[in-house]
Amino acid sequence: MINIKENMVTIKIDGEPVKAKKGATVLEIAIKNDVYIPNLCHSSQLDPWGACRLCMVENQEGRLITSCEARVEDGMEIVTESDEINRGRILVAQLLIANHEMDCLTCAQDDHCQLQEVTSYLGIQKEHLNNLRRKVVEIPVDVSNPFFVRDLKKCVLCGICVRVCNEVLGVNAVGFGFRGYETKITTFQDKPLLESNCVSCGECVVACPVGALVPKETLSPSREVKTVCSYCGVGCNIFLGLRDEKIVQVRGDPESAVNEGNLCVRAVTLTDSLIIRNA
Ligand code: SF4
Ligand code: SF4
Ligand code: SF4
Numbered sequence: 001m002i003n004i005k006e007n008m009v010t011i012k013i014d015g016e017p018v019k020a021k022k023g024a025t026v027l028e029i030a031i032k033n034d035v036y037i038p039n040l041c042h043s044s045q046l047d048p049w050g051a052c053r054l055c056m057v058e059n060q061e062g063r064l065i066t067s068c069e070a071r072v073e074d075g076m077e078i079v080t081e082s083d084e085i086n087r088g089r090i091l092v093a094q095l096l097i098a099n100h101e102m103d104c105l106t107c108a109q110d111d112h113c114q115l116q117e118v119t120s121y122l123g124i125q126k127e128h129l130n131n132l133r134r135k136v137v138e139i140p141v142d143v144s145n146p147f148f149v150r151d152l153k154k155c156v157l158c159g160i161c162v163r164v165c166n167e168v169l170g171v172n173a174v175g176f177g178f179r180g181y182e183t184k185i186t187t188f189q190d191k192p193l194l195e196s197n198c199v200s201c202g203e204c205v206v207a208c209p210v211g212a213l214v215p216k217e218t219l220s221p222s223r224e225v226k227t228v229c230s231y232c233g234v235g236c237n238i239f240l241g242l243r244d245e246k247i248v249q250v251r252g253d254p255e256s257a258v259n260e261g262n263l264c265v266r267a268v269t270l271t272d273s274l275i276i277r278n279a
Helices: 026-032 083-098 114-122 160-168 203-207
Strands: 008-013 016-021 056-058 064-066 148-150 175-177 184-186 213-215 223-228 237-243 246-252
Touching: 008 026, 056 083, 064 083, 083 114, 160 175, 160 203, 203 213
Parallel strands: none
Antiparallel strands: 008 016, 056 064, 148 213, 175 184, 223 237, 237 246
16 A cells, blocks of 8 residues: 655745655646746656756755756755846846747737746846847748647747657657757758648647747637537547637646646647537
């Protein structure tokens, strides 16, 4: 029998003791306890990646560690905020924004964007970018997919789409291509998504933390209904976003043990094909 107590450790986050499951990461425990640590490359459905370096925290030895990779240990003491930590985070965030096409007002991700959340948390102002600003690389927007748009001028190279497509779905439609400043997310031979082996499941769109991957249908729902997808026998738990009795959004239920927030292409097409009756 599993002894639940033996499976737990106690750590301190900013002086507050919290219980944590052995094997969990510091970032996971912070999120669970409503402590915000800036991050862009973390996804609850993926293994730690440690790419964006925004989630740095200080441990009891005064060392800066990436909280998405650090596993909890009994007696660990974590500080999430200090001038030194924030100096590092601000530099990372400034470099990310320096080449980012900022058009938040018309961006479909406005108000749900993790880059906005990070910059606002760190208090980054436009004038902080003057010394860093470089030309935004002109990459044409890929509108070939019937369901979503890919605008790599807004990509922060967090790698989430690549890992979701490869590790979760096993499709391998996208990967990192080119080198250095030219690095970008590509398909095989850098073809438009429609000519790649992408199966349009939309998982990367749901997981992208910024406006680089957004659905073509971008109306915000006025309410959501929790239901079960009826396309096949798997029974994925989904939320249908409704507006004027039409489905304008579908998202997987992250709390569901059946699909853990994931969806397949059939659920994604619900937005175009169905109208809710008696809702
Ligand atoms: S991705 Fe985020 S920061 Fe960039 S334009 Fe869109 S809302 Fe603004
Ligand atoms: S829509 Fe699905 S298959 Fe296509 S690139 Fe994204 S995750 Fe991969
Ligand atoms: S397209 Fe989105 S998910 Fe993929 S690397 Fe860029 S920012 Fe990350």
